[in-house]
Amino acid sequence: MKTPAILKVEGLTVKQGKRVLLEDLCFTVANKEFVGVIGENGCGKSSLLAHLSGTDDTANTQVRMNNRLLNSYDPKEMACQRAVMQQITTAPFGFLVEEILLLGRSRYKESTANALALINDVAQLLDIRHLIPRNIQTLSGGERQRVFLAKTILQLLNVGTRLHIADFTGKLLLLDEPTSALDIRHQKAVMVALQSLKQAGLAIICVSHDINLITPYCDTILLLANGGCLVKGPPKAVLTQHYLTQCFQTEIAVLYREDGSHFISF
Numbered sequence: 001m002k003t004p005a006i007l008k009v010e011g012l013t014v015k016q017g018k019r020v021l022l023e024d025l026c027f028t029v030a031n032k033e034f035v036g037v038i039g040e041n042g043c044g045k046s047s048l049l050a051h052l053s054g055t056d057d058t059a060n061t062q063v064r065m066n067n068r069l070l071n072s073y074d075p076k077e078m079a080c081q082r083a084v085m086q087q088i089t090t091a092p093f094g095f096l097v098e099e100i101l102l103l104g105r106s107r108y109k110e111s112t113a114n115a116l117a118l119i120n121d122v123a124q125l126l127d128i129r130h131l132i133p134r135n136i137q138t139l140s141g142g143e144r145q146r147v148f149l150a151k152t153i154l155q156l157l158n159v160g161t162r163l164h165i166a167d168f169t170g171k172l173l174l175l176d177e178p179t180s181a182l183d184i185r186h187q188k189a190v191m192v193a194l195q196s197l198k199q200a201g202l203a204i205i206c207v208s209h210d211i212n213l214i215t216p217y218c219d220t221i222l223l224l225a226n227g228g229c230l231v232k233g234p235p236k237a238v239l240t241q242h243y244l245t246q247c248f249q250t251e252i253a254v255l256y257r258e259d260g261s262h263f264i265s266f
């Protein structure tokens with residue numbers, strides 16, 4: 001049986017001011033689908049995420065989430081259905097990590113004990129339990145990135161659930177380079193964690209420059225170039241020398257391993 005679509009994008013134009021970055025984008029994302037978004041610097045990936053998240057209201061009539069236009073959601077309802085992790089993870093004040101994580105639960109009416117139980121679950125998943133009492137401004141870049149990813153995931157958990165039994169069907173996670181500051185162990189751990197959330201129903205759209213890292217976890221890749229979607233499909237069909245060279249305007253090699261997976265290099 002086909003998994004129902006959570007996101008429907010029809011004729012979306014992505015702009016910054018008057019400048020058109022991406023034109024006439026049409027695609028759907030299903031529950032339990034992991035979509036990787038790839039493209040060169042400045043092509044409009046972060047701007048696309050802003051449009052899909054509803055923070056840029058020019059997309060209001062071109063994007064539907066769970067069959068509803070984005071502008072039909074009130075902010076609280078929207079916050080419980082989709083969460084966004086921005087590319088830059090900074091905190092202007094010296095909040096404790098626990099306070100940052102509690103912000104992820106601020107839209108829900110629940111006991112502190114319930115919120116702390118969920119925080120503990122997600123902190124365990126992302127290996128940040130030891131950071132909970134720390135001041136966010138004293139963390140390394142990779143530690144901070146994992147804390148903000150945890151806060152984003154916490155935003156999507158229903159009241160009264162626990163992470164290991166959570167159902168994320170109908171919820172959408174938008175990630176902008178979530179592993180850019182991570183060491184190789186934590187890169188893998190985060191991708192495995194995202195895969196487990198996907199198995200629990202979550203739809204994930206992930207912008208990344210680390211093609212080799214995300215590809216094994218992607219069901220679909222959206223390759224952006226020349227002001228639009230150059231090609232969209234399963235990694236094998238999209239990550240060809242032809243499309244990658246066209247997208248990045250440089251010679252790119254695709255190396256095939258015996259197990260059928262591939263590795264992109266220059």
Ligand SMILES: Nc1ncnc2c1ncn2[C@@H]1O[C@H](COP(=O)(O)OP(=O)(O)OP(=O)(O)O)[C@@H](O)[C@H]1O
Pocket residue numbers: 016017021039040041042043044045046047048
């Ligand atoms: N607030 C803004 N005002 C004006 N121009 C902007 C603004 N934000 C982004 N841009 C421009 O829009 C274009 C797309 O930016 P965007 O951040 O979406 O690119 P990107 O594909 O995510 O790039 P990168 O891979 O470098 O993160 C860039 O040329 C950028 O300079």
